[in-house]
Amino acid sequence: MKTNKIIYTLISLALVGSGCKKALDLKQQGVYSSGNYFRNEVDAVNAVTGIYSILPEEDYIGHAESTFDTPSDDYWRSGDHGEDEGIENLTYDASNAAIRYPWKWRYEEINRATNCIINIPKITAISTAVKNRSMGEAYFLRAFGYWRLMIIHGDVPIITEADYTSLNFNVPKSSIEDVRKQIESDLLKAVDLLPESYGPVDRGRVSKGTALGLLTKLYMYWEKLPEAIATGQKVISNPAYALAANYADNFTRANESSTELLFSIQAVQNVVQNDFTVYYIPRPWGGYGFSQPLQGLADEFEAGDPRKQATLLSVGDKVDLGDGAGLTTFTADLSATGYAFKKYAVFNTEANGGGVDHSFAVPLMRSADIYLLVAEALIRTQGAGAGDALINQIRHRASASLPAVKNAGMKELIHERRVELAGEDQRHQDLMRWDKKNIVDIAAIYNLAVSKAPLDKSKTVTFVRPKNYYFPLPQVEIDKSKGVLVQNPNFK
Template sequence: MKSKHILYTAALAMVFTAGCKKTLELNQKGAYDASNYFRNEADAVNAITGIYSLLEGEDYIAHAETTFDVASDDYWRSGDHSEDEAIENLTYDASNAQVNYSWKWKYETVNRSTNCILNIPKITSISPAVKTRSIGEAYFLRAFGYWRLMVIYGDVPIITEDNYTKQNFNVPKSPIEDVRKQIESDLKQAITMLPESYGAADRGRVSKGTALGLLTKLYMYWEKFPEAIATGQQVISNANYALAANYQDNFTRANENSKELLFSIQAVQNIIQNDFTVYYIPRPWGGYGFSQPLQGLADEFEANDPRKQATLLSVGDKVDLGDGNGPTTFTADLSATGYSFRKYAVFNAAAAGGGVDHTFAVPLMRSADIYLLVAEALIRTKGAGAGDALINQVRHRASPLLKPVSGAGMKELIHERRVELAGEGERHQDLMRWDKDKIVDIAAIYNSPVSKAPLDKNKNVVFIRPKHYYYPIPQVEIDKSKGILKQNPNF
């Protein structure tokens, strides 16, 4: 496919993912398509960076991805977006703006990745190591695009190299089983091509551990538990992906070098704005104040669990905004629920100008997630207690004062995932996959008093099975396909 790209020069360091709100002075360098662009190593590296850069989009990760978790019992949508309210209350339809945004950006990820998979192998002026790594990155990023499409929509069209050869892109949906096989194939390719780790100059690139981690998540959603255990153990046993020494280390500026961050959004202060964090930060502090934690989430933490303090801001807590005025108090007027996410409220020191820290790396996948998925797979295949060692590693990292679990079953595993990964986009999807297996009753959870914001205490959320396990295909995409795409059932 000869996708036309306009290339520009700008004073940018290597930036993979973040949202840009600033106008840059750009000079057009040239107009290229796939037939004349892929000439040398620099072109290959820039093309791969162009795939990562899609994740900077406000409507890809920042606003859109967080919105898909607001239906959960962890936080209230807040904000003034009717599309968010519809997703939270399960009243969305095929015209919902967030549903529409998500489709576009995931398929652009697939498009750019496939372009690289087709063309980078043809480049001769490139070192073998960079060539192999770049192709591996493209395979991973294509898998990630399909992963998000699958999780959100279920059955979706598969576009691969053959479609580019035939110039045929208007194709029907493939069954979710085939989508999973496509993701699995791409991730297995990536695993053979990606390095285990990188030096400082390539900080933020996906690694072999990133691909193994996503493959583990795929297998858990696929309910291939032995395979999930096998791939997940390769992450857990590798020192390159070790848990950070302290839980809160994952949510500080220094975390951009953390081994635990298998995949993250990285930005550069004063050049690229990180919209992901902005959505969580209270408006008076420079954010939008969306996704406010609920009392039920606060209550889930054990009394001596320091992850509560690292995760949540509650009334009376102090934060240094870097404005030169010393610590600022979190007051009740900053959140309708009484809480905000501390883990994303990262600010520059006054000496650096203060304000929201856009160099903070936002975790998209952490090793701790993989530890707990493997623990779950062990429990579900071998019974209660089989995941104790891994759960206790995560708990002990949080605090040696937390009582170790013994004979832990799904109840304990569910608790641990909730407190460890709060606000990281896992809760709603976790509950839906457990609901499918009748491990939890998601409808009852979403209508419990602690699952509702103070302003929504009387609402009744109707979770319809299987309708709400997936979102509708955007109606605008069905219209553009002239009927080739078919709507998901019940929409």
């Protein structure tokens, strides 16, 4: 685990005198540490912005985190990362590189957030509004780091403010129950401190609705269904987090200002590469061609559901790559499965130079997800039909011609989550939490997906309970801890 206390260093190097001065003659203009950096409002805002900057990292949300959904029946891993095969087929061990990559970034996010939580309250030259907002952002982003650790690994170390101050980072794992309590505590604070929405200058920062949305998801994974309903309703009932008018609007350049995007990766063309998007785009179009949708996902969409066309590219579809060549045809050689995710194939116009659009805001959490989680909680606590109104809002947003569900149970809810959130890294975790409650048989679902996959795909998923409910801790972190960290059960 990365253990260094975050230091914000600003060094200006300037040549003094003639151009023949050597590097050793350069004068260091200033050094800032966590002890002297936090002086005013600008410093607080910049420090918090530094937490967000971790999200687009290729080995974090930029790509590595999405790898953990590859065992699902929605897609084949594709790509040239050998470590992904072990994740997809659930044959990994604790030395798998894909398990190691995002670990340090989750804790980097936690460390940066904790640094802000400790130091921003000490600033006096700051408005109350900006201080509260900045603290709320830090609490949310720390909770998100722990959320990803908990979802993937279960029991993980919690680094407290006291640990951080004393530089005591080599601590044992906490139980998943305690990790959930830590996430809940941070999110409740974030809800109290964050604004409901932002103006254009601060677009992309997390809001009160973002914190409420993740808290709803936490309660669902915690099996606290009444709490999930009460929390999620605060998102659903607030116009500030309304669904986009059209489903496809969530996956266009214009989505940056969408009320539905509760949380997203923000990037800037020619400044920050949006690896998340790049990984889904076919290689000849400037991407890497990973995570190709399987036929089973395509078959899940009902006839007349426009979400299929908005979600998937299939052979014969036309796309404008912005290269001045007009519409380009999606051909069979662009994907081994015959499909790619259209919702991430976003390109600049010819006037803007064409090519992959790195300013596209990648959705990490949408209001639609929360609608369906509340619908699920209602069905599971009140019975079939209790979630009909919410499910139908999602369906009729997609198309008024889709038939309304009536007396919907978990079968209908599971279908709706699959087609609404396809490719958004929810499927594998959804199936696992439902399997734990005997709502689905994840092993049977995955066996069926393998049997339907083309024979040249090496997707051979065998789900073993309870081993595969969580991934192991990276072996390198176990080794570095000198016995403080203990490996998850079934991986020793």
